Amino acid sequence: MERPRHPGWAVVxxxxxxxxxxxxxxxxxxxPAPETGSPVAGWIxxxxxxxxxxxLLGLLAGISSRRTLPRWLVAGLGxxxxxxxxxxxxxxxxxxxxxAFGLTGFIQTGSPGGIVLMTGLAGTLLALxxxxxxxxxxxxxxxxxxxxxxxxxxxxxxxxx
Amino acid sequence: xTSLTMMLALALAGAVGAVLRLLADHxxxxxxxxxxxxxGSFVAGLATTGVSEPAQAIWVVGLAGALTTFSTVxxxxxxxxxxxxxxxxxGSWSAHLALALVAVGLGLATxxxxx
Numbered sequence: 629m630e631r632p633r634h635p636g637w638a639v640v641x642x643x644x645x646x647x648x649x650x651x652x653x654x655x656x657x658x659x660p661a662p663e664t665g666s667p668v669a670g671w672i673x674x675x676x677x678x679x680x681x682x683x684l685l686g687l688l689a690g691i692s693s694r695r696t697l698p699r700w701l702v703a704g705l706g707x708x709x710x711x712x713x714x715x716x717x718x719x720x721x722x723x724x725x726x727x728a729f730g731l732t733g734f735i736q737t738g739s740p741g742g743i744v745l746m747t748g749l750a751g752t753l754l755a756l757x758x759x760x761x762x763x764x765x766x767x768x769x770x771x772x773x774x775x776x777x778x779x780x781x782x783x784x785x786x787x788x789x
Numbered sequence: 790x791t792s793l794t795m796m797l798a799l800a801l802a803g804a805v806g807a808v809l810r811l812l813a814d815h816x817x818x819x820x821x822x823x824x825x826x827x828x829g830s831f832v833a834g835l836a837t838t839g840v841s842e843p844a845q846a847i848w849v850v851g852l853a854g855a856l857t858t859f860s861t862v863x864x865x866x867x868x869x870x871x872x873x874x875x876x877x878x879x880g881s882w883s884a885h886l887a888l889a890l891v892a893v894g895l896g897l898a899t900x901x902x903x904x
Binding site: 635639640643644645646648649650651652655658678681682684686689703707708710711712713714715716718719720721723724725756760763764765766767768770772776779 | 812
């Protein structure tokens with residue numbers, strides 16, 4: 629189980645190319661949304677990007693658990709394209725900024741009241757928990773579709789790509 | 790900045806972010822993705838308050854967006870859940886989300902202070 633000293637240049641190159649592609653895809657799908665005015669549209673498109681990416685990465689992991697695919701191909705698609713296509717910082721940043729706006733409004737006007745603020749914070753945390761649960765569910769569906777089967781007990785260390 | 794220059798800059802930043810995440814996962818396994826998500830979230834917060842557009846998008850959408858990942862966490866927690874390790878799945882998501890939230894908050898505060 630000793631890891632090689634270096635991931636290998638073919639893997640690094642394909643991850644770089646895949647990362648560029650995944651980033652552009654996410655930018656094209658998500659970035660234009662906030663300018664259309666509705667913050668909800670931004671949340672939905674970011675959610676769809678992250679959930680579709682989770683499903684596809686699950687599918688890739690499922691397929692590559694059964695077939696021997698070139699390492700550079702799996703890394704380029706998985707770590708590169710799908711890893712960069714989905715983003716945790718975008719989700720957490722959007723959640724923090726939404727909460728910070730509520731907090732600023734509360735400090736400046738004092739009017740929304742503590743209950744509104746607490747509801748906003750609880751809503752943000754609930755949305756993050758829902759997103760995480762859906763992400764896991766989509767990835768599990770992808771793994772199953774790809775033919776992944778859980779390792780038998782006692783062999784739980786296997787299966788990492 | 791023309792939209793072609795913008796796309797090239799985003800692609801380059803995305804390539805760098807993805808390779809940094811690959812190296813973190815490779816050399817810091819099994820905590821590399823958690824480290825990448827935390828550092829990427831800090832960078833996203835830092836650039837949001839500390840850098841103005843259009844460079845902000847290159848840091849936030851390009852570098853931080855590609856350095857952090859959602860799908861990798863989904864798949865590793867799905868493996869846990871499908872193997873019956875539900876507590877591990879919940880613990881893993883909690884660690885990623887909590888660290889990322891703290892990191893983005895620290896970044897937003899730091900970027901605002903240096904602006």
